[in-house]
Amino acid sequence: YEIYLNGLTGAVPRLPTDLSRLEELVERRLGPGPVGYVAGSAGDGSTARANRAALERRAIVPRMLRDVRERDLSVEVLGRALPAPLALAPVGVLSITHPDAEPAAARAAAAQGVPYVLSSASSTPMEEVAEAMGEAERWFQLYWSKDQEVTRSFLDRAKAAGYSVLVVTLDTPLLAWRPRDLDQAYLPFLHGVGTANYFSDPVFQAGLAKPVHEDPDAAVLRFVSLFADPGKTWPDLGFLRDNWDGPIVLKGVLHPDDARLALDAGMDGVVVSNHGGRQVAGSVAAADALPRVAEAVGDRMTVLFDSGVRTGDDMFKALALGAEAVLVGRPYVYGLALDGQAGVEHVIRCLLAEFDLTLALSGHARPGTVGAGDLVEG
Numbered sequence: 228y229e230i231y232l233n234g235l236t237g238a239v240p241r242l243p244t245d246l247s248r249l250e251e252l253v254e255r256r257l258g259p260g261p262v263g264y265v266a267g268s269a270g271d272g273s274t275a276r277a278n279r280a281a282l283e284r285r286a287i288v289p290r291m292l293r294d295v296r297e298r299d300l301s302v303e304v305l306g307r308a309l310p311a312p313l314a315l316a317p318v319g320v321l322s323i324t325h326p327d328a329e330p331a332a333a334r335a336a337a338a339q340g341v342p343y344v345l346s347s348a349s350s351t352p353m354e355e356v357a358e359a360m361g362e363a364e365r366w367f368q369l370y371w372s373k374d375q376e377v378t379r380s381f382l383d384r385a386k387a388a389g390y391s392v393l394v395v396t397l398d399t400p401l402l403a404w405r406p407r408d409l410d411q412a413y414l415p416f417l418h419g420v421g422t423a424n425y426f427s428d429p430v431f432q433a434g435l436a437k438p439v440h441e442d443p444d445a446a447v448l449r450f451v452s453l454f455a456d457p458g459k460t461w462p463d464l465g466f467l468r469d470n471w472d473g474p475i476v477l478k479g480v481l482h483p484d485d486a487r488l489a490l491d492a493g494m495d496g497v498v499v500s501n502h503g504g505r506q507v508a509g510s511v512a513a514a515d516a517l518p519r520v521a522e523a524v525g526d527r528m529t530v531l532f533d534s535g536v537r538t539g540d541d542m543f544k545a546l547a548l549g550a551e552a553v554l555v556g557r558p559y560v561y562g563l564a565l566d567g568q569a570g571v572e573h574v575i576r577c578l579l580a581e582f583d584l585t586l587a588l589s590g591h592a593r594p595g596t597v598g599a600g601d602l603v604e605g
């Protein structure tokens with residue numbers, strides 16, 4: 228009601244409350260390189276469209292007369308009490324969109340009590356982001372390097388800086404065919420801004436002939452050569468399990484058999500995700516993969532979801548399809564691009580308010596009672 232009350236004084240929100248409009252605003256504000264980087268996807272965009280279509284194809288069937296006066300959005304995920312089933316997805320190189328970059332997004336998440344997942348490809352070292360967040364819940368996303376010692380060093384630093392959950396992204400052993408980046412020759416990593424965690428890392432630095440500032444090109448080349456590893460296989464997960472005490476979640480799982488392998492490897496959860504349609508064009512929509520994964524492992528490990536979430540009703544649908552919580556990517560990045568920390572907070576608050584209303588209007592007082600029976604497929 229806050230927005231309506233403010234309306235009495237003639238004040239309207241600084242950003243639209245229909246978050247789907249943020250993209251067009253950003254399109255006008257940022258140049259084609261940055262916009263292509265954030266909004267772009269793999270191939271002709273088929274997977275990103277499929278993500279939206281799979282959510283829109285499903286419809287909520289609201290129930291009536293179920294006393295929804297007292298509502299509680301909180302959930303327990305990986306043993307953590309969260310105020311709502313929402314987290315900010317790892318997005319690299321946020322300095323491209325706003326100079327306040329990752330610390331601003333992290334502060335916004337902290338202010339709303341929502342976990343922030345910091346990308347390995349952050350433009351700010353992980354320790355600085357942690358400091359910006361105080362005691363708030365923070366998770367670390369790992370791009371699994373070819374260099375085992377760099378990986379070990381990242382894990383040690385993340386632990387020391389208070390990141391409690393490790394999110395290992397599996398769907399990016401190589402960067403995909405992304406025409407909007409290719410057409411702009413836009414590789415933000417090569418522009419040297421997505422490398423802060425690496426350039427600040429003592430083990431990474433030790434592998435260089437000269438300090439980063441003396442030969443930045445050599446540093447970028449070392450980064451490119453070890454950033455991801457297409458040679459990894461399931462048994463390699465043992466190394467991560469041995470070197471991380473907290474929960475480990477594998478991001479980018481779409482096949483139920485991969486979810487079972489994750490379970491066998493001692494992982495604590497999966498994120499059903501196709502990287503927002505940025506990796507495999509023509510891939511299964513994340514929302515179509517979700518029920519099969521949830522059915523395979525949902526009673527034995529945590530199942531999270533991202534790729535295409537834009538509204539509170541999308542959050543509701545993801546829960547009904549078997550997710551415990553969702554991650555949101557591009558919308559908060561658009562909020563950041565348009566209004567820094569306040570823009571990210573706006574996006575989080577809109578999502579939570581709309582989710583709360585969707586729950587209530589659909590006959591639920593808590594996320595935990597949402598289930599498959601709340602949806603029909605059109």
Ligand code: FNR
Pocket residue numbers: 264265266316317318319320346347348368396478500501502503504505533534535536554555556557558
């Ligand atoms: C991403 N994503 C991503 N994922 C990851 O594990 N590490 C990363 O560094 C990045 N970087 C990144 C940059 C940009 C610009 C985008 C849009 C996405 C993927 C991200 O975590 C998430 O899976 C998707 O963004 C979810 O889809 P939506 O919400 O953007 O549709």
